[in-house]
Amino acid sequence: MAKLTKNQKIAQAKIEPEKAYKLADAAALLKDITTVKFDASVDMDVRLGVDPRKSNQMVRGVVTLPHGTGKQVRVLVLCTPDKEAEATEAGADMVGLDEYIDKIKGGWTDVDVIITMPSVMAKIGALGRILGPRGLMPNPKTGTVTMEVGKAVKEVKQGKIDFKVDKFGIIHSSIGKVSFEPQQIVDNAKEFLNTIIKLKPSAAKGTYVKSIFLSTTMSPGVKVDTKSIEE
Numbered sequence: 001m002a003k004l005t006k007n008q009k010i011a012q013a014k015i016e017p018e019k020a021y022k023l024a025d026a027a028a029l030l031k032d033i034t035t036v037k038f039d040a041s042v043d044m045d046v047r048l049g050v051d052p053r054k055s056n057q058m059v060r061g062v063v064t065l066p067h068g069t070g071k072q073v074r075v076l077v078l079c080t081p082d083k084e085a086e087a088t089e090a091g092a093d094m095v096g097l098d099e100y101i102d103k104i105k106g107g108w109t110d111v112d113v114i115i116t117m118p119s120v121m122a123k124i125g126a127l128g129r130i131l132g133p134r135g136l137m138p139n140p141k142t143g144t145v146t147m148e149v150g151k152a153v154k155e156v157k158q159g160k161i162d163f164k165v166d167k168f169g170i171i172h173s174s175i176g177k178v179s180f181e182p183q184q185i186v187d188n189a190k191e192f193l194n195t196i197i198k199l200k201p202s203a204a205k206g207t208y209v210k211s212i213f214l215s216t217t218m219s220p221g222v223k224v225d226t227k228s229i230e231e
Helices: 006-013 023-033 081-090 098-105 118-134 149-157 182-198 226-230
Strands: 041-048 060-064 075-078 094-096 113-116 160-164 170-177 209-216 222-224
Touching: 006 023, 023 182, 023 209, 023 222, 023 226, 041 182, 060 182, 075 081, 075 098, 075 118, 075 149, 081 094, 081 149, 094 098, 098 118, 113 118, 113 149, 160 170, 170 182, 182 209, 182 226, 209 226, 222 226
Parallel strands: 075 094, 075 113
Antiparallel strands: 041 170, 041 209, 060 160, 209 222
16 A cells, blocks of 8 residues: 555545545535645545446436536547538637548547547547547437537536546546535535436345545545435
């Protein structure tokens, strides 16, 4: 086990061992346990009572956070020329098609989200080996393969994120920045959690939301009382 730094020990001392904090209290505590000098991300880890190995217990979805993520999201739109103006006006950082496909084939992936159209997915499908492992492959289920490219760009820029349970049954996502007001973190957390709850698979038995932890970049985790998400 790695040794804790002095700052990490100070942060750890501010958290009561084994205590499950109310969501509002956990959000307020984040500022006290964050020691990095940059605007750290606020992360949420939700352990679910599902078996992700079974297709009927897979939990995946999208959510638009009311206060956004606080992150500048770089959006690439791969589209035909007739959609380029729509994408640009909506705020896309990069717009094009063949030239960007060639760049990606060469290993370029300096982008956060890729949005495209159904009619060009045949070209983009060949990029799966590069984009898939990086979580950049457009998918109709997450709204990144659509004819409404302008709408999709605006949603992403406003704080729309997609999430997926991992093989351990945990959903992990950034839901804001430590510079946010505690109530903004609470609002984003509740929206994220409520969306996860709505996606509960009918095949999932027993306790669905087993545990929730909030943390910031390099901070210890703060356990959240699962009952407090309804308050």
